[in-house]
Amino acid sequence: MNFPIKHPENDGGMNDRIKRLHQQSLDTPATLTIERALIETEFYKKYYGTMPIAELRARNFYEICKKKTIYIGDDELIVGERGPVPKAVPTFPELTCHSVEDLHVLNDRDLQSYKISQEDIDTYEKVVIPYWAGKTQRERIFNHVSEAWKDAYEAGVFTEFMEQRAAGHTAMDGKMYHEGLLDIKEHIARKLSELDFINDPEATDKQMELKAMDISCDAAILFAERHAKLAEEMAAKETRPQRKAELLKIAEVCHWVPAHAPRDYWEAIQMYWFVHLGTVTELNGWDSMNPGHIDQHLYPFYRKGLKEGTLTYDKAKELLSCLWIKFNNQPAPPKVGITARESGTYNDFTNINLGGMDPDGNPVANDISYMALEVQEELHELQPGLNIQLTKDTPDEFVLEGIRVIREGNGYPSIFNADQIVSELLRAGKTPQDAREGGCSGCIEVGALGKEAYLLTGYLNTPKILEITLHNGTDPETGKKIGLETGDPRTFKTYDELYNAWYAQMVYFVNMKLGVNNYIERMFSLYAPATFLSLFIDDCVEKGKDYYSGGARYNTQYIQCTGLGTITDCLCSLKKHVFEDHRYTMDEIIKACDTNFEENEKMRQYIRNHTPFFGNDDEYADTIAVKVYDDLVEAIDGHPNTRGGKTHLNMLSTTCHNYFGQVCGATPNGRFAHFAISDGTSPSHGSDTHGPTAVIKSLGKLDQSKSSGTLLNIRFIPALLKREQDMKKLSSLIRTYFKFGGHHVQFNIVDTATLLDAQKHPEDYKDLLVRVAGYSDYFNDMTSQLQNEIIARTQNEEL
Numbered sequence: 001m002n003f004p005i006k007h008p009e010n011d012g013g014m015n016d017r018i019k020r021l022h023q024q025s026l027d028t029p030a031t032l033t034i035e036r037a038l039i040e041t042e043f044y045k046k047y048y049g050t051m052p053i054a055e056l057r058a059r060n061f062y063e064i065c066k067k068k069t070i071y072i073g074d075d076e077l078i079v080g081e082r083g084p085v086p087k088a089v090p091t092f093p094e095l096t097c098h099s100v101e102d103l104h105v106l107n108d109r110d111l112q113s114y115k116i117s118q119e120d121i122d123t124y125e126k127v128v129i130p131y132w133a134g135k136t137q138r139e140r141i142f143n144h145v146s147e148a149w150k151d152a153y154e155a156g157v158f159t160e161f162m163e164q165r166a167a168g169h170t171a172m173d174g175k176m177y178h179e180g181l182l183d184i185k186e187h188i189a190r191k192l193s194e195l196d197f198i199n200d201p202e203a204t205d206k207q208m209e210l211k212a213m214d215i216s217c218d219a220a221i222l223f224a225e226r227h228a229k230l231a232e233e234m235a236a237k238e239t240r241p242q243r244k245a246e247l248l249k250i251a252e253v254c255h256w257v258p259a260h261a262p263r264d265y266w267e268a269i270q271m272y273w274f275v276h277l278g279t280v281t282e283l284n285g286w287d288s289m290n291p292g293h294i295d296q297h298l299y300p301f302y303r304k305g306l307k308e309g310t311l312t313y314d315k316a317k318e319l320l321s322c323l324w325i326k327f328n329n330q331p332a333p334p335k336v337g338i339t340a341r342e343s344g345t346y347n348d349f350t351n352i353n354l355g356g357m358d359p360d361g362n363p364v365a366n367d368i369s370y371m372a373l374e375v376q377e378e379l380h381e382l383q384p385g386l387n388i389q390l391t392k393d394t395p396d397e398f399v400l401e402g403i404r405v406i407r408e409g410n411g412y413p414s415i416f417n418a419d420q421i422v423s424e425l426l427r428a429g430k431t432p433q434d435a436r437e438g439g440c441s442g443c444i445e446v447g448a449l450g451k452e453a454y455l456l457t458g459y460l461n462t463p464k465i466l467e468i469t470l471h472n473g474t475d476p477e478t479g480k481k482i483g484l485e486t487g488d489p490r491t492f493k494t495y496d497e498l499y500n501a502w503y504a505q506m507v508y509f510v511n512m513k514l515g516v517n518n519y520i521e522r523m524f525s526l527y528a529p530a531t532f533l534s535l536f537i538d539d540c541v542e543k544g545k546d547y548y549s550g551g552a553r554y555n556t557q558y559i560q561c562t563g564l565g566t567i568t569d570c571l572c573s574l575k576k577h578v579f580e581d582h583r584y585t586m587d588e589i590i591k592a593c594d595t596n597f598e599e600n601e602k603m604r605q606y607i608r609n610h611t612p613f614f615g616n617d618d619e620y621a622d623t624i625a626v627k628v629y630d631d632l633v634e635a636i637d638g639h640p641n642t643r644g645g646k647t648h649l650n651m652l653s654t655t656c657h658n659y660f661g662q663v664c665g666a667t668p669n670g671r672f673a674h675f676a677i678s679d680g681t682s683p684s685h686g687s688d689t690h691g692p693t694a695v696i697k698s699l700g701k702l703d704q705s706k707s708s709g710t711l712l713n714i715r716f717i718p719a720l721l722k723r724e725q726d727m728k729k730l731s732s733l734i735r736t737y738f739k740f741g742g743h744h745v746q747f748n749i750v751d752t753a754t755l756l757d758a759q760k761h762p763e764d765y766k767d768l769l770v771r772v773a774g775y776s777d778y779f780n781d782m783t784s785q786l787q788n789e790i791i792a793r794t795q796n797e798e799l
Contacts, residue, residue, distance in 0.1 A: 013378060014321065014378050014379070015314070015318060017075050017077075017318065018318060018321045018322070018325070018379075020075050021073075021075050021076065021321075021322065021325050022321075022325060022379055022381070024073070024086070025086065025087075025325050025328045025329055025381065026381075028085075028086050028087045028329070029087065029113075029115055030087045030088075030089060030112070030113070030114050030115070030331040030346055031083070031085075031087060031088045031089070031114060031115045031116065032088070032089055032091065032103070032106060032107075032114040032115065032116040032120075032334070033083040033084055033088040033089065033090050033091075033120075034090075034091065034116075034120045034123060034124050034128065035068055035069060035083070035084055035090065036064055036068065036083075036090035036091065036092075036281070037090065037091045037092075037093050037124065037128045038123070038127060038128065039063055039064050039067050039068065040060055040063075040064065040093065040094065041093065041127060041128050041131050041132070043059070043060050043063045044056075044060070044094075044131065045131060047059065052208040052212075053526065053527060053529065054208045054209045054211075054212035054529045054531055054546065055208060055211060055212045055215065057212065057282075057283070057528065057529050057530075057531055058211075058212035058213070058214075058215035058216045058219070058531040058532075059215055061215075061216055061219045061278075061281070061282045061531070061532055062215055062216070062218060062219035062222070064219075064281060064282075065219040065220065065222050065223035065226075065278075065281070066219075066222060066226075068084065068281075069083075069084030069085075070226050070227055070230050071084060071085055071086070072227065072230055072231055072234060072247075072250065073086065074243075076250075076322065077246060077250065077266070077318070077319055077322045078269055078270055078273055078319065078322040078323050078326055079227050079231070079250055079254065079270070079273075080223075080227060080273055080274060080277045080326070081277070081329065081330075082277055082280055082281055082330055086329040087329050087330075087331055089114060089330075089331050089332075089333050089334070090281070090333065091128075091333065092165070092166075092283070092333065093128055093129075093131075093132040093136065094132070094135070094136060094137065094283075094527075094528060095136060095137045095138065095164070095165055095166060095283075095528070096136055096137065096138040096163070096164050096165070096335070096336050097128065097129060097132040097133075097136050097138075097336070098124070098334075098336050099129065099336065099337075100121060100124070100125050100129070102336050102337065103116055103121045103124060104121065106334050107121075111781055111782070111783065112345065112346055112781050114331075114334050137162070137163075137520075137523055137524070137527065137528060138163050138164065138336070140523050140527070141160070141162070141163050141516070141519070141520055141523065142163070144516075144519055145516055145519075148482070148512065149512055149513075149516055151475075151478075151480055151482040152482050152483075152509060152512060154478070155464070155475045155477065155478055155480070155482055155663060156461055156464055156659065156660055156662070156663030156664070157460070157461050157464050157465065157468070157482070157509050158458055158459060158460050158461060158509060158513050158559075159458040159459045159656060159659075160457065160458040160513075160516070160517075160520070161456050161457055161458045162455070162457065162458075162520045162524065163520075164335045164336065165284070165333070165335075166283050166284040166524070166528065166530070167284075167453075167455035167456060167457075167524070167548075169288045169441045169442045169445060169447075169454055169455070169456050170279065170284070170288065170289050170290075170441060170453075170533060170537070171289075171290050171291070171292045171353070171439060171440070171441035171447065171449040171450070172272070172275065172290070172291050172292045172449060172450050172536055173292055173293075173437060173449045173450025173451065173538075174292075174293075174296065174297045174450070175450060175536065175538070176258070176261075176271055176272065176275055176536060177261065177262055177268055177271065177297050177301075178261055179261050180257065180258055180259050180260035180261045180271075181217040181220055181221055181258050181259055181535070182217075182221075182259050182260060183260075183261065184213075184217055184535050184541065185214055185217050187541050187542075188210050188213055188214045188217070188541055189214075191206075191210055191541060191542065191544055192207065192210050192211070195207055195544075202544075205544075205545075206543075206544030206545065207544070209529070209531070209534075209544050209545060209546055209549075209551075210541070210544050212529070212531040213531050213532075213534060213535055213540075213541060215531070216278075216282070216531045216532040216534075216535060217535065219278075219532065220258055220274060220275075220278045220532065221258065221259045223274065223277075223278070224254045224255075224257065224258055224259065224274055225254065225255065227250070227251075227254040228250075228251040228252075228253075228254035228255045229251075231247045231248070231250040231251035231254065232247070232248070232251045234247050235247035235248050235251065249266070253266055253267050253270050254270065257270050257271040257274065258271050258274045258275060262301065264301055264304070264305055264310065264311070265298060265301040265302050265304075265305045265311055265316055265319065266319055267301075268297070268298055268301045269298070269319050269320070269322075269323050272291050272294070272297075272323075273323060273326060275536060276289055276291070278532045278533075279530070279532060279533045279536075280330070280348075282530060282531070282532045282533060283528055283530050283533070284530070284533070288348070288349040288350065288351070288441055288442035288443075289348075289350060290349075290350045290351050290352060290353070290384070290441055290442075291352065292353055292439055292441075292449040292450065293353045293354075293356060293364075293437070293439060293449065294352055294353070294354075294368070294372070295353075295354050295355070295364070295366055295368035295369040295372060296356075296358065296364055296366070296368075298320075298368050299366045299367065299368050302316050302367060302368055303367075313367075313371075316368075316371065317371055317374070317375060320368070320371060320372065320375050321375050321378075321379065324375050324376070324379055324381065324384060325379070325381070327348075327350050327381075327383045327384035328379075328381040328382060328383045328384070330348050330350075330383070331346040331348065332345060332346055332347060332348040332349070345655070345772075345775070345777050345781070346382060346383075346777075346781070347382055347383060347385070347775050347776075347777055348383060349385065349442045349443065349774075349775055350383055350384040350385060351384065351385040351386070351387055351440050351441060351442060351443070351775075352372060352384050352385065352386045352387070353387060353389060353439040353440055353449075354369045354372055354373070354386065354387065354388045354389065354413070355369055355388045355389045355390060355391075355394060355398060355418070356389035356391070356416075356418045356421075356436075356439060357389075357391050357418055357422075357436050358436070359433045359436055359437055360436075361432075361436055362393075363391045363393045363394045363395070363418075365394060365395055365398035369388075369398065370398070370401060372386065373386075373388075373401050373402060373404075373405050373413070376405055376410075376412055376413065377404075377405045377408060380408075380410060380767060380769070382769070382776070382777065382778060385412060385414075385775055385776065386405075386412045386413040386414075387412075387413050387414045387415065387416050387440055388402045388413045388414075388415055388416070389415075389416040389417075389418040389421065389439060389440075390415060390416070390417060390418055390734070390735070390738065391418045391419050392419055392735075392738075392739075394418075396731065399731045399734070399735075400724075400727055400728070400731060402415065403721070403727045403730055403731060404727065406721075406730075406747050406749060407718070407721035407727070407749050408749070409718065409748070409749040409750050409768075409769070409770075410769040410776060411746065411747070411748060411769055411770055411771030411772075411775075411776035412769075412776055414444075414744060414745070414746035414771075414774075415734055415744065415745050415746065416439075416440060416444075416446075416743065416744050417737075417738040417741075417742055417743055417744070419738070420704060420705065420738065420741060420742065420743050421435070421438055421439065421440075421446050421743070422435045422436055422438070423705040424446060424704070424705050424707070424708055424709075424743070425438045425446065425447070425448060425708075427705050427706070428554075428556065428646075428648060428708065429554070429646075430448050430554060434448040434451055434553070434554075435448065437449055437450075440709075441454070442456070442774065443652055443654055443709075443711065443773065443774020443775055444650065444651075444652055444680070444709040444710065444711045444743065444744045444774050445558060445560075445650050445652060445708055445709040446708055446709055447554070447556065447708070448553065448554050450536065450537060450538060451537065451538045451539075451552060451553040451554060452537070452552055452553065452554040452555070452556060453537060453547050453548070453551070453552035453554070453555050453556070453643065453645075454554075454556040454557075454558060454708075455521065455556070455557050455558065455641075456558045456560060456652075457513070457517045457520070457557060457558060457559055458513070458559065458560065459559075459560045459561075459562045459652075459653065459654075459656040459660070460506075460509070460510065460513070460559055460560065460561045460562060460632075461562060461563060461660040461663070461664070461677070462506070462561060462562065462563045462564065462566070462567040462628070462632070463563045463566045463567045463570060463660070463664055463667055463677050464660060464663065464664050465483075465502060465505050465506050465509060465567075466502050466567055466570055466571070466667070466668075467593075467664055467665060467667065468482065468483040468505055469483070469486055469489065469498075469501050469502045469505045470489050470590055470593070470668075471590075472485055472486065472487060472488050472489070473485045473486065473505070476594060476665055477663060477664070477665060483505050483508060483509070484504055484505055484508050486501035486504050486505060487501060489501065489586050489590070490585070490586045490587050490590070492586065494579060495571075495574070495575040495578075495579040495580075498571075498574060498575075498579075499571065499627075502571075503631055503635075506631070506632070506635060507635050510559065510635045510636055513559060514559075514636075514639055514647060517557060517559075517641070517647070518641060518642050521548070521557070521641060521642040521643060522642050524548040525546065525548045525549040525642070525643075528548065529546040529547070529548055529549065530546060530547045530548060531546065533547050534546050534547040534551055537551070537552045537553075538552070538553045539551065539552070539553050540552060548643070549643065550642075550643035550644045550645075552643075554645060555641065555643035555644055555645030556641075556645050556646065556647075556648060556708070557641040557643075557645065557646070557647040557648070558647070558648055558649060558650055558708060559636050559647065559649050560649070560650055560651070560652040560653070560656075561632050561636075561649050561650075561651055562651075562652070562653045562656055562657050562660055562677065562679070562680075563653075563657060563660060563677035563678050564614070564625060564628060564629060564651060564678065564680075564681050565613075565614050565615065565625075565677075565678030565681070565682055565683045565684040565687065566667060566669060566671065566677040566678045566684050567628055568613075568614040568621060568624050568625040568628055569611065569613045569614055569621070569669035569684050569687055570667050570668045570669045571624050571628070572611055572612050572613065572614075572620065572621050572624055572669070573589075573607050573611045573668040573669050573670070574586070574589065574668050575624070576611060576612065576620075577589070577607065577611070583606075584603065588603070589603075589668050592604070592666070593665055593666040593667060593668060593673075594665065594666075595666075596665065596666045596672060596673040597666055597670070597672065604670045605670075607668070607669065607670040608669075608670040611669065611670075613669070613683065613684065613687035613688070613689075614683050614684070614687065614688075614698055615682075615683025615684075615687055615688030615690075615694065615695045615698050615699075616683075616687075616688060616689060616690040616694045616695075616698065617690060617693075617694040617695075617697040617698050618698070621698070622698050622701045625698070625701070625702065626701055626702060626703075629651075629681075629702050629703075629706075630703075630706070632649055633649060633706045633707065636648065636649040637649060637706070648707070648708050649707055649708070650707050650708045650709035650710070651680050651681045651707055651709065651710040651711060652680060652709055652711055652773070652774060653679040653680050653711065653773045653774075654772070654773050654774055654775070655772055655773065655786060657676050657677050657678060657679040657680075657773065657789075658676045658783075658785055658786050658789055660676075660677050661674060661675050661676035661677045661789075662674050662785070664677065669684060669687075671684065671685075675788075675789070675792075676785070676786075676789040676792075679711065679713055679773040680710060680711025680712060680713065680773055680774075681699055681702065681710040681711055681712060682711065682712055682713045682714075682793075683695060683698070683794070685789070685792040685793055685794070686792060686793075686794055687794075688794050689794075691796065691798065692714055692716075692733060692796050692799065693733070693736075695712070695714065696712075696733065696736060696737035696740060696742060696745075697740065699712055699737070699740070699742060700737065700740025700741055700742060702741075703741065704741050704742065704743045705741065707743070709743060709744065710742075710743045710744060711744055711746070711773060711774055712737075712742065712744060712745045712746070713746055713747075713748065713771060713773065713793060714745060714746075714747050714748075714796065715747070715748040715749075715750070715793045715794060715795055715796060716730075716747060716748070716749055716795075716796050716797075716799075717749075717750075717751045717795060717796070717797050718749050718750065718751060720749075720796070720797070720798065720799055721749060726799065729799045730747075730799060733799060746771050746774075747771065748770055748771045748790070748793070750768075750770060751795060752791055752795050754768075755770075755779065755787070755790060755791045756791065758779050758780070758787075759784070759787055762779075762780045765779060765780060766778075766780060768780065770790055772786070772790070
């Protein structure tokens with residue numbers, strides 16, 4: 001490390017420019033813009049059916065880049081917005097078309113609203129909605145699925161990501177810093193010239209895709225040139241010498257990238273930002289688009305600038321801060337239907353990867369790694385997310401710098417085990433070099449950055465499946481028969497009978513979901529190819545195939561399993577109290593759950609206090625957790641998808657553990673009806689009573705290399721991290737967990753009293769960020785249910 005980290009107590013802080021841009025980002029409300037939808041609708045009306053779909057999508061992207069409003073704000077050094085102004089979010093009617101009611105709900109809802117004028121709503125109703133009726137991806141999906149699938153979906157057995165948006169979760173490698181779009185166009189031209197229309201039956205399809213990719217290159221170059229022209233026009237009118245020079249520099253940068261590979265640090269950051277905007281403008285409605293190992297990518301440019309005297313540390317930090325603010329100016333596109341009524345999050349799930357290892361396996365922690373931590377600490381913004389990846393050889397000082405940011409209580413950075421990531425990716429078939437260059441995209445899911453199309457398909461509600469099992473295939477919340485008739489559990493003589501019934505139901509619902517997942521994959525391949533994104537993912541150009549059609553080097557599909565802690569504790573309770581101790585009958589527990597433990601509080605308290613629960617290093621509970629986890633892997637892992645790849649699982653919940661709790665009645669572990677189930681692989685709320693060391697020992701018994709991501713939340717009181725020795729203790733806890741094979745851990749450093757006071761006096765806690773599940777959000781922007789779930793997490797008062 002070549003410089004000291006400038007924490008606030010060490011003369012750190014934002015310069016005046018960054019203070020102004022930062023405040024503007026915080027003060028600007030999220031709005032909904034219909035500009036993209038109008039451009040796209042006009043284009044589709046004119047050209048749909050006149051050309052191949054790949055070309056149609058590419059020319060549509062070109063039309064948007066040609067016509068959308070260009071914005072360069074005062075003080076900005078990195079330029080470009082997804083909408084016409086900062087925090088203006090476009091809609092994607094080809095994926096899912098908002099109704100007039102949706103637009104009013106989004107405008108009027110109390111939490112996380114998206115403002116839109118009545119004039120724009122009227123225009124949307126007259127122009128956009130009529131054209132897209134019956135043509136959206138969402139309608140294609142729901143017109144195809146069976147009634148059984150709909151019943152399970154509506155009951156909350158599983159969710160489906162791609163019925164609302166594109167699959168997303170894309171992270172980049174370093175290739176864009178070494179070749180520009182003109183270089184890629186040359187590569188495309190070579191592949192076109194090599195097509196064999198006699199011996200290759202796919203040659204015509206490849207030709208259509210490659211031509212579409214070429215058009216997408218032109219679109220992004222045009223988009224950048226429009227920014228260069230605007231900057232020159234603004235410079236011609238600018239009277240302030242410094243700003244005039246900055247605008248001319250912006251023009252120079254935009255004339256060069258992304259057409260060419262960047263030559264310096266400023267151009268490298270702008271290069272990435274144009275690629276980011278291209279991917280989230282082209283198609284992806286909620287993309288989790290992120291730059292991958294940005295510290296490794298930017299460091300050569302930084303070092304070169306310092307050596308040549310063209311860059312200083314302060315200037316490099318200022319430019320990086322500008323990029324961070326750009327991320328925060330991109331709220332997630334909102335959903336439709338009933339989910340539009342429920343406040344979600346503005347977080348678009350960009351997750352910056354820091355540290356990790358280089359392609360040769362050596363640990364990385366360079367000046368940009370530390371600088372990014374400093375910027376994250378100072379800006380204190382919702383976005384971007386940040387994680388640091390530790391190898392067993394990562395310097396202790398880098399871990400401690402990360403913990404210094406963690407103790408500020410924003411939930412960032414989360415911590416990943418880089419050695420474990422490599423093991424997971426090798427098991428999934430990646431080469432050693434591709435695995436070492438891998439990392440996180442989104443919350444906790446990992447892949448080969450810049451080389452993999454990893455499509456997350458939705459969540460599986462494991463406790464809900466048990467609830468259905470306990471009612472012989474009927475959902476007690478809806479009264480519908482939606483599962484298999486696996487037998488009346490009151491007649492089961494052994495725990496194994498119960499477990500086998502749950503397993504059968506689980507496999508039934510997994511297979512139901514897998515079949516529709518593959519159909520949806522084909523619909524995106526046929527109707528929504530991502531011809532710009534494909535330019536930056538190996539080996540799409542080389543194969544002449546799209547990101548959604550098997551063009552990537554690795555093509556993976558995921559199901560995210562949720563509620564491991566809850567399902568484990570429920571099975572523990574039934575095994576111990578019904579089948580072993582015979583304290584309660586199965587009928588008594590089912591009736592107690594069906595009535596939400598009314599008149600059975602004594603039973604509930606006994607269960608809560610006399611059951612071995614997951615997260616306490618208790619072999620009884622942990623053995624069941626391992627069995628459930630391994631059986632989920634067996635049921636999901638290895639099924640083929642439509643792109644030549646396989647399906648895997650990860651243990652991710654985002655906020656879905658709250659939704660899954662809403663649709664689930666009371667459960668045999670003493671959880672009340674409609675309260676959240678456990679998140680990720682974390683223990684159930686309040687069940688981990690033996691401290692954080694016991695928690696990591698329990699999770700360490702899972703073979704986490706079988707998944708592509710597990711999530712662990714731990715909450716500490718702030719007083720625990722006041723001293724240097726306290727931070728070293730936390731570092732030791734993290735490294736111990738990773739020695740056990742842990743994949744990921746994240747921390748909330750906030751006490752229960754603060755959270756309760758924030759509920760009563762939200763005006764005093766406007767900037768209170770807390771960790772949810774794989775991301776952070778403003779506490780005041782959460783529903784009361786989600787706030788209560790955060791509060792209910794175990795508060796650890798000692799390390």
